[in-house]
Amino acid sequence: MQLIDIGVNLTHPSLAREASAVLRRAREAGVVQLLLTGTSLSENEAALRLCEELDESGQQLFSTAGVHPHDAKEWSADSERQLRDLLLQPRCRAVGECGLDFNRDFSPRPQQEQALEAQLQLAVELQLPVFLHEREADTRLLAILRHYRDQLPAAVVHCFTGERQALFAYLDLDLHIGITGWICDERRGTHLHSLVSNIPGNRLMLESDAPYLLPRTLRPRPKSGHNEPAYLPYVLSEVARHRGQSEAELATQTTATARRFFNLPDWSENSQE
Structure with a gap:
């Protein structure tokens, strides 16, 4: 059974300092390919660097490149130039993480919208997913x-x-949906239990968002309290349960969807030799 983690913050210090071990544990758990999330110009470069340093085969690690809405206040014409250069790198498979965050408002909303639109225009120009x-x-x-x-x-x-x-509005716009360990949180994620069955199989993907959102169904909990890709099977299990699917069926489905979405190569043990 193979899984793809479409969102891991491997540049975060809690993961980066033991990145090789994190990837080994992910492989042992069946998580064979990972998308390293870029959230700022410096983090985008760091994510791309980790892909190249830790995966010589070019089969396991890929990245995204974008400017998170929290950092939208720093957006400039130079940001756009730098981002375009990064997005042209072969390991970079999507524009983002970009969007809107009206919960924390770390950047003024007009600047969030401006940065988002500029990145959407880049995605259109380069024909990359977002x-x-x-x-x-x-x-x-x-x-x-x-x-x-x-x-x-x-x-x-x-x-x-x-x-x-x-x-339903996102699905009507033909968007894909990423589900994390939020669904495993009995305090705030139970509303997702009745919703995930409405997501078409060809538009559903799984992600850890590590080191955040440690699945609360995980026992025993790691002493660090940090999430990592190796715990993605706990998200798989919870989503499968509420969709009425077997874990094997859902793994096959979400892995195929992620490969299509990010244009990833097929993976096998032989590709790592």
């Missing part, structure tokens, strides 16, 4: 996306935590 962040901003995100959707090859709402209305 890795989207959204918190308490689905209405505005949908309004912006509608202007670009027909020109984009694909887009995924990463770490979906919203309600039914938002989910």
Whole structure:
């Protein structure tokens, strides 16, 4: 059984300092390919560097490159130039993490929207999929996306935590949905239990968002409290249970979907030799 983690923050110090061990544990858990999330110009470069340093085969590690809405206040014409250069690198498979965050508002909303639109234009120009962040901003995100959707090859709402209305609106716009360990959280994620069965199999993907969102179904819990890709099977198990699917069937489905979305190569043990 193979899994693909479409969102891991491997550049985070808690993971980067033992990146080789993190990847070994992921492989042992069946997580064979990973997308390293880029959130700023410096993190984008670091993610790409890790891909090249830790995966000589070019088969296991890939990255995204974008500017997170928290950092949108730093967006400039030079940001766009630097980002375009990064997106042209072979290991970089999507634009993002970009989007809107009206929950924390670390950047003013007009600047968030400006940075998002600039990145959507880059995705259209380069014909790359988009890795989207959204918190308490689905209405505005949908309004912006509608202007670009027909020109984009694909887009995924990463770490979906919203309600039914938002989910159906995203699906109506032919977006993909990423599910994390949020669904394993009995305090705030139980509303997802009744929603995940509505996501078409060819638009559902799984992600750890490590080192964040440690699945609360995990026992024993690691002393560090940090999540990592090796725990993605716990997300698989919870999603499969609420979709009425076997874990094997869901793994096959989500892995095929992720490979198509990010244009990833097939993976086998032989490709690592």
